[in-house]
Amino acid sequence: MAKQLASRVTTLSPSTTLAITAKAKEMKESGIDVIGLGAGEPDYNTPDHILEAAWRSMKEGKTKYTPSGGLPALKDAVIEKLKNDQGIAYSRSEVMIGIGAKHVLYTLFQTILNPMDEVIVPAPYWVSYPEQIKLAGGEPVVVQATKEAEFKVTAAQIEQAITPKTKALILNSPGNPTGMVYTEDELEKIAEVCKVQDIWIISDEIYEKLVYGTAKHVSIATLSDDAKQRTFIINGVSKSHSMTGWRIGFIAGDEEVVKAMTNLASHSTSNPVTTSQYAAIEAYNGSQDAVEMMRKDFGSRLERIYPQVQAIPGFHVVKPQGAFYLLPDVSEAITHTGYDDVDAFAKALLEEANVAVIPGTGFGSAETIRLSYATSIDLLEEAVRRIDTFVKEKWND
Structure with a gap:
């Protein structure tokens, strides 16, 4: 057959x-x-205190299912991390834990995109952005950044790429594969374009902790109330705490979207790996x-x-x-x-x-x-x- x-x-x-x-x-x-x-x-x-926390959780019998959107204690650790690092407040209902930042992004695209919806993708881009958008029925609209502009797209380029079908913009700062970091001024101009055009901002901040010299990581969600309301922060412990194989990432953003993502995850992954969640709690709450x-x-x-x-x-x-x-x-x-x-x-x-x-x-x-x-x-x-x-x-x- x-x-x-x-x-x-x-x-x-x-x-x-x-x-x-x-x-x-x-x-x-x-x-x-x-x-x-x-x-x-x-x-x-992975740092020893995180390994020990994972082992301890297993020895204590914490090896069963958890809520689909993640352990409440891990959500609380994420909320505290965002408060301390970015100075912005979220509730548990605005946070979902996923099986790595990649899974969180995939679930987000599946949740917000309808067929032919467009997502602006600055290039050079991480390899999975266009593929995940296409899997959700969407259309990646690539906007090319140049080395003369330090591989960063401008607000004017983004504005020019927006059409009536545009649903979202994805930003990655610090970036993969470029290593470039958007400044606060650059992000403010981009946030204003997204406000005027009323589109989502997907802010992939997985390399947040790896910034050098005089550069400073700024989350676009911190720039205004409007920016926070339309931004989904994507992050996780993979790069910051050398936990790539543990597969724990999170999203923080709009409550309705996060609820829908959690419902979707309940039918696909059941829950993030329990032991990995306890490791991630220690990663965020323990020594840095x-x-x-x-x-x-x-x-x-x-x-x-x-x-x-x-x-x-x-x-x-x-x-x-x-x-x-x-x-x-x-x-x-x-x-x-x-x-x-x-x-x-x-x-x-x-x-x-x-x-x-x-x-x-x-x-x-x-x-x-x-x-x-x-x-x-x-x-x-x-x-x-x-x-x-x-x-x-x-x-x-």
Whole structure:
């Protein structure tokens, strides 16, 4: 019997990040000395006090179902975190816990989008934004940011992209894959456009704790009562507390939407993983020393590795202000090394130089590659040395 897939999945593009990471792992397992700069996760283990809280919860028998929208105690921890870090107040009914920020975003799009609703997506973007929008029947409207504008879109660009079908704008600051951080002034102008045009703002703040130098993370929800009412804050413990595998994220925003999302989750996931929720409670309520230690270390790695990447022939890098990625424009290097495009260039780096990077095509940025510096400085410097050697050996004027 011939089996036909649902049309909603046949148009999906696989996650470039996960595909490259899987290929690099396969090569490593076969004995090849591959350095992976692809994965978007801290290279630290989860802090001990969080591990101990999870173990304690299991020993105490806290292994059963929880409410679909998350444990009340975890919602309270999120509310306290938002009060302390952003200075804004939410109630339990305005917060939902999900299985990672990715699941929360997916559930939000499924809840607010009708067929052909449009969502403005600044590019370069995280790979899953357009795919999740399409899965919900919506249309991603890509607005291209330039390296001259530090990979940040302007309020004027957003206003120009809005149509009667526009339902929402998604913002990611600090950004993946760019590492760029929107200033308060930039966000105020964007918030005003969204107010006038009456559209939702989806603020992905998962890299909030990883900001360097003089940059400051500002949540657009803090700028006015109107901005708070139309903004959904998306965040979680994955990046801030090195808990990527625990899969705990949250949304804070409009009560009616959060209630509908919780109803949807009750028929899809039942509840977030119970043990992970107790770990997340400790992550938010316990010591934040490890969070700051990681931030400082990533900042130190950035200062070491940025000039080395910038020095590679044909690489042009805007220095990031947050997250743990570099996004060099490698179009000149591609031209002089004889490759057709960035995908072929990245493939050759993996197979010949044994360095795994993510081609920018998956981020809507076909002239770039993403390098994650969430690995040891020794491996980072060796990876850059290999890339530099690869480019110089193949360079053809």
